[in-house]
Amino acid sequence: MTDRIAIAGIGAVASMHAESVADIDGAELVAGSCRTEQRGREFADEYGCTWYADTGAMLDAEGVDVLSICTPSGAHLEPALAAAERGVDVLCEKPLEITTDRIDEMVAAADAAGIRLGGIFNQRYNPVVRQLRAAAAAGRFGGLSVANAYVPWWRDDDYYDGAWQGTQDLDGGGALMNQSIHGVDAIQWIASAAGAGGDADGNPVEEVFAYTDRRAHGDDIMEVEDSAVAVLRYRDGTLGQILGATSMYPGSLKRLQVAGRDGTAEIMEDELVTWQFREEREEDSEVRAEFGETESGGGAADPMSIDYANHRRNIEDFLDARRSGEPYMLDAGEARKAVEIIEAIYESAERGEPVRVDS
Known part of the structure; x- marks a missing residue:
């Protein structure tokens, strides 16, 4: 049985979805929708599907x-x-939406229609990120002290010129909501596995304090932040930091850092640069060898340089879950958590005081 898949919105990330679907057995891309005819027809020709001007x-x-x-x-x-009205399952790019209120409207419609609603956070399917999370879940850090995410990227003015990126209405924020949300999701997912969240179903972050600003792009270029820093307190007392930027020329590799009394691990892009524990295990040398270097520049300066392998794994997992009837790791409730954290960060920056993350 083949899953017939359509794509709404034919921008850069749609190509990653189309390439991913082409690589998945039992999946077929049949159509794509966008309002621009030339772009739509070019996409349809490239991927052997049909273009529509209207998603419905x-x-x-x-x-x-x-x-x-x-x-x-x-x-x-x-x-x-539109999909819920027609009983069609939905897989949605990050973020599910730019506010939790809009996400909750999506969830209500999906629940009423009895459809699946899942999200995309492709870093959860990055093998080195999964290796770090497995160590956290196994308690190898001895309880976390810190859990940090850094996305020190750069985007030229041309990236924002005439685009929806960097606008309040369609981007919902800047460097945090768009580029750095992958790091936000990954670090809260890892911290949760280590027990930082208490209730596994809730958000592991309890409180944030943050500053945001536009430092490298003028008001005429973008409406939202290109630089953000936040301090986090997780529900078990673990502390954390988030840096999200598109203002740091020429851009450098994203990082995840987790540490506790019994160990420290740090990922730089796809490379495991630190993997040290109080109690060394036989497999640790194998882990260091497997993830000891990266050939990827990620999206540090060029968003089109991001490989689609993790997208393929993410999409395939959703399709496998709907075929088997099993739970999907990134259901709407799980995919909502990163937006919930970022909303609190934006509120803290606006108010100039700590903000609790409702969960």
Whole structure:
């Protein structure tokens, strides 16, 4: 049985979805929708599918099983509602939406229609990130002291010129909501595995204090932040830091850092630069050898340099879950957590005081 998949929104990330679907057995890309005819027809020609100017018309005509939403972030709600009305499962790019209120509207519609609503956070499918999380879950850090995420990236003015990125209405924020949200999700996922969140179903972050600003791009270039720093307190007392920027020329590799009384691990892009524990295990040398170097520049300066392998793993996991009826790791409740943290960071920066993360 083949899953018929359609894509709403034909921008850069849609190509990653299309390439991923082409690599997955039992999946077929049948259609894509966008308002721009030239772009739509070029996409359809490249990937052997049909272009539609309207997502609802596409869903009505094609009888798809899954709608993959790749529209601008603040335009995820509407195609999700259209899919729910037609009983079509939804896999949505990060973030699910730019506010938790809009996410909750998506969730309510999906629940009422009895469809699956899942998110994309492809770093959860990065083998080195999974290695770090497994160590956290096994208690190798002896309880966390700190859990940090850094995304010190750069974007030229041209990246924002005339684009939806950097706008309040469609991006919902800047360096945090768009680029750094992957780091936010990954670090809270890792910390949660280590027990930092208490209740596994809730958000592991309890409180944030933050500053945000535009430091490298003018008001005429973008409406939201290009630089953000935040201090976190997790629910078990673990402390953390988040740096999210598109203002740090020429851009450097993203980092995740986790440490406790009994060990420290640090990832730089796809490289495990630190993997040291009080109690050395036989397999630790093998882990260092396997993840000891990276050939990827990630998205430090060029968003198009990001490899789609983790996207493929993410999409395939969603399709496997819907076929088997098993839970999907990034269901709506789980994918909501990063947006919840970022909302609190934005509120803290605006108010100039600590903000609790509701969970």
